[in-house]
Amino acid sequence: MTDICSGLTILSFEAELTVDEKKLIYLRARSAGLTFCGCAHAVFVCCCDVSRCIIKRRTAAKELYAPKRHGELSVGILGLGNLGKQLLLCLLKKTTIKPTQIKISTRNPAEGCVPPGVECFFDNRCLAAWADVLFLCCLPSHLDRICADLHSHLQKHCLVYSFMTAVPVKRLAECLGHSFVLKPQYQVEACDTSDLWLSCSRVSEALSDPSLIEASCPLAMKGLNWVCGVLYSLLNICTNVCLGSSEALSLINSIFAENCMNNEPLNVESFITNIFFFTQQRSFPWISLVDAQTKKTPLLRLVKNSSLE
Numbered sequence: 001m002t003d004i005c006s007g008l009t010i011l012s013f014e015a016e017l018t019v020d021e022k023k024l025i026y027l028r029a030r031s032a033g034l035t036f037c038g039c040a041h042a043v044f045v046c047c048c049d050v051s052r053c054i055i056k057r058r059t060a061a062k063e064l065y066a067p068k069r070h071g072e073l074s075v076g077i078l079g080l081g082n083l084g085k086q087l088l089l090c091l092l093k094k095t096t097i098k099p100t101q102i103k104i105s106t107r108n109p110a111e112g113c114v115p116p117g118v119e120c121f122f123d124n125r126c127l128a129a130w131a132d133v134l135f136l137c138c139l140p141s142h143l144d145r146i147c148a149d150l151h152s153h154l155q156k157h158c159l160v161y162s163f164m165t166a167v168p169v170k171r172l173a174e175c176l177g178h179s180f181v182l183k184p185q186y187q188v189e190a191c192d193t194s195d196l197w198l199s200c201s202r203v204s205e206a207l208s209d210p211s212l213i214e215a216s217c218p219l220a221m222k223g224l225n226w227v228c229g230v231l232y233s234l235l236n237i238c239t240n241v242c243l244g245s246s247e248a249l250s251l252i253n254s255i256f257a258e259n260c261m262n263n264e265p266l267n268v269e270s271f272i273t274n275i276f277f278f279t280q281q282r283s284f285p286w287i288s289l290v291d292a293q294t295k296k297t298p299l300l301r302l303v304k305n306s307s308l309e
Contacts, residue, residue: 033197035083036206037186037216038163039090041223042135043207045161045182045230046075046095048255072101076131078124078146080106083163084137085113089204092118103127124149128158136162143167147175154178157240159233170290179288182233185226186218219303225293228300232292235271239283248284270302 075097077084088104091097092115099117105127109120128134128150138146143164154160154176162172162183173181196215199206206212214220218227231252238248245268253265271284291297 029197034165034186035086036197036203036212037221038083038184039087039203040207040213040216041184041186041218041226042087042161043090043094045159045233046073046091046097046133048230048234073097074130074132075102076127076134077102077104077137078106078127078134079137080104080109080113080120081137084135086203087135087137088114088118089202090207093204094207103130125153128153129155131155131158133159133161136160136164138164140164140166143172143175147172151175151177154180156180157237159237169293173288173290179290180233180236181289182226182229182293185223185293186216186221187223224300224303227303228297229289229293231266231299232271232287232289232297235284236287236289239286242283245282245284266299266302269298271297271299273298 075091077088080088084104084106088102091102092099099115100119102118104114104118104120105122105124106120107122109122114120124146132155134150134154136146150160158178158180160172160176160178160181162169162181164172165184167183169181169183172183173179196211199209199212218224234252234255235248238251243251249266249268256266268284271287292299
């Protein structure tokens with residue numbers, strides 16, 4: 001079917017805008033870019049977080065993780081607006097996560113937009129207590145209410161991934177009473193890539209476009225602190241199940257084997273500076289992701305030096 005309005009500029013979105021309003025058109029591309037990058041990075045985190053499944057299987061006999069879930073990653077999404085819907089479809093289409101591994105808490109469950117198998121309800125506390133990874137897809141204005149719901153209900157190993165970019169990670173961690181918090185850090189230059197970002201109306205399909213994937217690379221978007229946060233989060237997952245540093249590093253290096261910085265494996269000194277009396281059998285200390293994203297860490301220096309070469 002052809003578009004009978006195609007080529008009729010009088011019917012275009014920009015036709016009725018004033019001169020001042022046209023100056024803001026770039027925000028459409030910026031919004032599309034942020035949505036795409038947010039979902040792409042979240043998919044990457046979940047792909048990396050599949051390591052939890054490996055760890056759970058290895059430690060099931062010790063009951064360090066609930067064996068009744070058979071090592072499956074539990075993914076919670078709080079909020080089902082435009083971003084929440086896009087994220088849900090991306091996780092189902094671009095990862096190995098099954099519908100039964102995802103639960104959603106929202107005030108307004110939309111009939112027909114939630115695939116079969118995905119449980120949808122309104123109980124933030126229940127979602128927090130269940131999830132291994134919890135995505136906050138809500139407005140900053142809802143912060144106080146949501147943090148009140150989640151406070152004291154999050155498991156220590158639950159990675160809270162917040163899309164509330166207007167809320168600093170330090171403040172969010174304080175409100176939640178939870179230091180295992182990660183938030184996006186990216187800068188979209190819409191003026192240079194407007195057509196590119198506006199081409200991705202369906203994010204789950206756009207994630208197959210090599211040019212969009214390249215444009216969303218965190219290392220090209222001044223997202224070095226985010227990269228460090230992801231790596232430190234993997235380290236904490238290993239620490240939580242008492243893996244020794246040698247096994248933890250082996251697992252993390254295997255995930256990034258093809259794209260590791262300078263093709264050099266990460267070691268103990270890549271993550272921490274105080275290695276006095278550090279042995280291969282000893283687990284890494286628990287790392288605050290707030291510090292990992294706001295301070296100059298050994299890993300940040302390594303990533304910066306690698307990205308410059």
